[in-house]
Amino acid sequence: MSDETTPTGGTAGAVEQLAENTCWELLRSAGVSRLAVWVEDHPDIFPVNHAVDHGTVVFRTAEGTKLSAALADVPVALEADGYDAGTGLAWSVVVKGRAGRIGRAEELEATADLPLLPWQAGPKGVFVRIVPGLVTGRRFPVADPSVWRTALSDAHRAAPE
Amino acid sequence: MSDETTPTGGTAGAVEQLAENTCWELLRSAGVSRLAVWVEDHPDIFPVNHAVDHGTVVFRTAEGTKLSAALADVPVALEADGYDAGTGLAWSVVVKGRAGRIGRAEELEATADLPLLPWQAGPKGVFVRIVPGLVTGRRFPVADPSVWRTALSDAHRAAPE
Numbered sequence: 001m002s003d004e005t006t007p008t009g010g011t012a013g014a015v016e017q018l019a020e021n022t023c024w025e026l027l028r029s030a031g032v033s034r035l036a037v038w039v040e041d042h043p044d045i046f047p048v049n050h051a052v053d054h055g056t057v058v059f060r061t062a063e064g065t066k067l068s069a070a071l072a073d074v075p076v077a078l079e080a081d082g083y084d085a086g087t088g089l090a091w092s093v094v095v096k097g098r099a100g101r102i103g104r105a106e107e108l109e110a111t112a113d114l115p116l117l118p119w120q121a122g123p124k125g126v127f128v129r130i131v132p133g134l135v136t137g138r139r140f141p142v143a144d145p146s147v148w149r150t151a152l153s154d155a156h157r158a159a160p161e
Numbered sequence: 162m163s164d165e166t167t168p169t170g171g172t173a174g175a176v177e178q179l180a181e182n183t184c185w186e187l188l189r190s191a192g193v194s195r196l197a198v199w200v201e202d203h204p205d206i207f208p209v210n211h212a213v214d215h216g217t218v219v220f221r222t223a224e225g226t227k228l229s230a231a232l233a234d235v236p237v238a239l240e241a242d243g244y245d246a247g248t249g250l251a252w253s254v255v256v257k258g259r260a261g262r263i264g265r266a267e268e269l270e271a272t273a274d275l276p277l278l279p280w281q282a283g284p285k286g287v288f289v290r291i292v293p294g295l296v297t298g299r300r301f302p303v304a305d306p307s308v309w310r311t312a313l314s315d316a317h318r319a320a321p322e
Contacts, residue, residue, distance in 0.1 A: 034240060036197035036204035042257050043197035043204050045240035079195060079206035096203050 018137035023093045026080065026137060028052045030093075033080035035059070037099070039070045050078065057095055057130040058102070068126050071099045078130055083142065093137035095130060102127040179298035184254045187241065187298060189213045191254075194241035196220070198260070200231045211239065218256055218291040219263070229287050232260045239291055244303065254298035256291060263288040 018026070027033075027050070035046050046067045048059040057078055061067050076099040081092040179187070188194075188211070196207050207228045209220040218239055222228045237260045242253040 034195045034197075034206060034242075036195075036206045036238070038199065038204060042236045043199060043238045044257070045195060045197045045206070045238050045255055047240070047242050047251075047253050075203045077197070077204045077206050079208070081195075081208050090208075092208050094206055096205070 014141055016139040018091070018093070018139055020135050023095075023135045023137035024052060024055075026082070026091055026093050027057065027095070030080035030082055033057075033078050035067070035099075036077045036079070037067070037070045037074060039066060044070070048078070050080070053129070056132065059128055059130075061126050061128060063126050071101065071126075071128055073098055073100045076130060088141060089139050090142045091137060091139045093135070095132045096134045096136075097130045097132040099128050099130045102129050175302060177300040179252070179254070179300055181296050184256075184296045184298035185213060185216075187243070187252055187254050188218065188256070191241035191243055194218075194239050196228070196260075197238045197240070198228070198231045198235060200227060205231070209239070211241070214290070217293065220289055220291075222287050222289060224287050232262065232287075232289055234259055234261050237291060249302060250300050251303045252298060252300045254296070256293045257295045257297075258291045258293040260289050260291045263290050 031049055032047055033050050035048050036043055037046070038044075044066070046061075048061065050057050050059040052058075061071075076097065078095045079092060081090065083090045192210055193208055194211050196209050197204055198207070199205075205227070207222075209222065211218050211220040213219075222232075237258065239256045240253060242251065244251045
């Protein structure tokens with residue numbers, strides 16, 4: 001199963017900065033991302049299952065969790081990444097902005113149709129929306145595809161959307 | 162290719178807290194992780210290719226990058242995750258600690274044998290070590306394996322180590 005390759009020295013460091021619309025396309029294609037947030041005196045990271053909604057990113061979490069407690073209009077960063085076996089390139093997109101709970105009834109109703117699954121099974125009472133201040137992305141050749149590769153993008157492309 | 166399943170409502174929220182030695186095993190099995198660090202007035206996230214080294218986590222990054230600039234003995238969090246198709250469970254491990262560049266000659270020499278690949282192809286001049294203050298992990302059933310799953314753990318298990 002190992003498909004270890006030699007480092008792609010010939011294309012060393014060929015990083016492509018992605019246009020914002022490409023970033024959004026990639027975000028839509030990824031089901032799982034990681035959210036970074038400051039908790040007490042440290043950054044912390046939580047995997048979340050996000051959806052893109054009218055230029056914002058929405059995810060669900062459980063009431064009473066550490067993540068839930070940390071999310072009160074604070075600056076956050078959400079990162080999604082993936083690997084395209086066809087091109088041999090990986091990508092990473094980061095959304096920086098403020099996270100806030102979706103509280104008003106009409107807003108909650110509007111999220112009902114989003115393909116939002118909780119990142120773990122079980123009741124997930126809190127919907128959180130990230131309003132982006134900055135969306136950036138990069139595409140780059142990877143040194144060792146067998147280590148880097150994630151099936152996230154493939155998996156999500158195969159899912160109904 | 163879609164292997165979408167119904168949410169595992171029966172095991173709702175059955176989160177298992179992992180022992181620290183299990184966390185380290187899982188960290189060793191994962192080649193890629195995400196590093197959260199505070200940059201200016203926001204958290205930021207960078208995918209990195211890490212290695213475990215005597216109770217610390219080491220990775221490489223390029224001199225002059227934003228990540229490199231941000232890493233001067235600051236609190237960071239590094240998260241790795243994966244999905245085990247055999248058990249239907251996902252896991253997430255977070256290492257919180259301080260990151261510092263590996264600068265002394267003898268320390269750099271000691272990293273030469275680590276299976277450290279840069280997260281993208283190209284010269285990577287800076288070695289960074291995270292000395293953990295806290296290592297925590299969870300294992301949990303996922304709502305939709307087709308969205309969650311990442312091949313990272315599988316890929317790395319197949320690689321020589």
